[in-house]
Amino acid sequence: MNRVEGVRIRGITACVPTDVRSNETDPRILDTERAILIRTTGVRERRVAALGVTTVDLCEQAAKTLINDLSITSASIDLLVLVTQSADYLLPASAFVLQQRLGLPTHVLAFDISLGCSGYVYGLAVVSSMMKTLGLKRALLLAGDISLAHCNPKDKSTYPLFGDAGSATLLERDDATAAMHFSVLSDGANADAIQVSHGGMRNPVSKESLVPRSFGEGIMRSPMQLSLNGGKVFNFASMQVPLSLRKLIVEAAIPPESIDYLVLHQANNLISKTIEKRLSLPRARVPVSIDRFGNTSSASIPLTMASELAKELTNGSSTMLLSGFGVGLSCANALVTATAMDVVKLIEV
Amino acid sequence: MLGPALSSLGQAKHFEVCMTLDDFIVLVEAEFEEVEKGTLKADTVFVEMKEWCSLYALILMGLMSVEFDLELTGDDLIGIKTVSDLYAFADKRQGISRV
Numbered sequence: 399m400n401r402v403e404g405v406r407i408r409g410i411t412a413c414v415p416t417d418v419r420s421n422e423t424d425p426r427i428l429d430t431e432r433a434i435l436i437r438t439t440g441v442r443e444r445r446v447a448a449l450g451v452t453t454v455d456l457c458e459q460a461a462k463t464l465i466n467d468l469s470i471t472s473a474s475i476d477l478l479v480l481v482t483q484s485a486d487y488l489l490p491a492s493a494f495v496l497q498q499r500l501g502l503p504t505h506v507l508a509f510d511i512s513l514g515c516s517g518y519v520y521g522l523a524v525v526s527s528m529m530k531t532l533g534l535k536r537a538l539l540l541a542g543d544i545s546l547a548h549c550n551p552k553d554k555s556t557y558p559l560f561g562d563a564g565s566a567t568l569l570e571r572d573d574a575t576a577a578m579h580f581s582v583l584s585d586g587a588n589a590d591a592i593q594v595s596h597g598g599m600r601n602p603v604s605k606e607s608l609v610p611r612s613f614g615e616g617i618m619r620s621p622m623q624l625s626l627n628g629g630k631v632f633n634f635a636s637m638q639v640p641l642s643l644r645k646l647i648v649e650a651a652i653p654p655e656s657i658d659y660l661v662l663h664q665a666n667n668l669i670s671k672t673i674e675k676r677l678s679l680p681r682a683r684v685p686v687s688i689d690r691f692g693n694t695s696s697a698s699i700p701l702t703m704a705s706e707l708a709k710e711l712t713n714g715s716s717t718m719l720l721s722g723f724g725v726g727l728s729c730a731n732a733l734v735t736a737t738a739m740d741v742v743k744l745i746e747v
Numbered sequence: 748m749l750g751p752a753l754s755s756l757g758q759a760k761h762f763e764v765c766m767t768l769d770d771f772i773v774l775v776e777a778e779f780e781e782v783e784k785g786t787l788k789a790d791t792v793f794v795e796m797k798e799w800c801s802l803y804a805l806i807l808m809g810l811m812s813v814e815f816d817l818e819l820t821g822d823d824l825i826g827i828k829t830v831s832d833l834y835a836f837a838d839k840r841q842g843i844s845r846v
Contacts, residue, residue, distance in 0.1 A: 431800050437780065438802045629820060669809075671809070
């Protein structure tokens with residue numbers, strides 16, 4: 399468990415495409431499975447980026463809005479971290495593309511983190527601890543994915559679940575701010591539970607990489623597309639995540655009744671309900687955004703804050719328990735007491 | 748300072764509570780919202796239900812996790828054909844039928 403003092407979240411923006419896809423009318427979903435799919439996943443509709451729009455584009459818009467609304471200068475930012483698994487290029491890291499597009503100074507420390515659903519909280523831990531250690535004043539954490547680019551539209555186990563989104567979070571040094579507490583889980587034994595197996599160095603792109611195969615009724619995908627073992631992910635999230643959250647609360651010595659919000663990665667409704675029931679926090683509200691935006695990977699936690707908690711997070715102090723979990727398999731948790739943020743906003747492009 | 752609330756955080760609620768097979772059937776049926784009430788029996792074969800799809804497997808995993816602190820894997824489900832089999836699975840690991 400890690401504790402970082404003196405770093406404050408000043409603002410959060412999330413950016414989604416305007417194109418709405420509804421699971422209530424999607425002809426790819428069997429009518430016999432539609433009701434239970436929507437009930438268990440929670441996904442009624444989601445946002446889909448136009449062809450050619452990338453994670454960098456969505457995060458750029460989120461970051462520009464945040465910088466403008468906070469009335470700060472790009473030159474004042476010392477650290478830029480992009481969390482994504484849909485970078486623009488194999489190399490260079492997309493953080494450098496964004497450094498130029500956002501007009502950040504050349505002395506900015508910039509890099510990507512390759513993570514999905516746990517990535518936002520991982521990013522918070524990395525950014526806040528680097529700010530503290532290196533004495534950096536201001537940092538921009540960008541998190542998002544064009545997840546649907548990895549999914550085969552004929553794969554009912556992935557395509558109806560995901561949406562596209564980007565986000566930006568601005569962190570500043572502030573010695574009066576309450577400490578953030580972090581914990582993580584890394585379970586490489588289940589690395590194949592969420593995987594795109596071809597396209598990297600282990601399995602370079604070949605003719606075979608592009609050939610879709612059937613893995614059961616309604617499940618077609620190629621090795622270049624996302625495979626998801628729902629059972630393994632579900633058991634990791636429902637058994638390991640509540641225990642790691644409990645451990646974090648105990649080690650941080652925070653009374654459970656002081657937690658205002660449990661903000662979970664929006665993986666699916668069933669997982670969220672299971673974690674919520676197992677944790678049984680006495681008064682925490684559990685905001686939901688998956689019904690309108692789907693599973694948006696590393697953007698889901700800031701997107702949920704921007705879409706569901708904007709008023710609450712700008713009006714006063716809130717203690718939030720954040721938990722991201724998924725690809726790796728991995729999990730990252732944070733206990734954050736946020737004083738009134740200056741900007742919490744959802745934008746559409 | 749943390750109080751007794753912490754002692755139960757993250758723990759399953761009922762796994763020390765005894766449960767008959769009939770009670771267990773009611774518990775499972777409550778999770779199967781799309782299935783007509785009263786139609787689930789001890790010998791109902793899950794995959795032969797007209798409503799069955801893989802999402803019901805996740806519902807059963809959630810039920811085992813929340814109610815009995817049990818991990819139900821895909822491999823476990825290969826051997827669990829009926830509601831009665833699932834009850835036996837929970838009983839073997841958590842002794843839910845004991846009196």
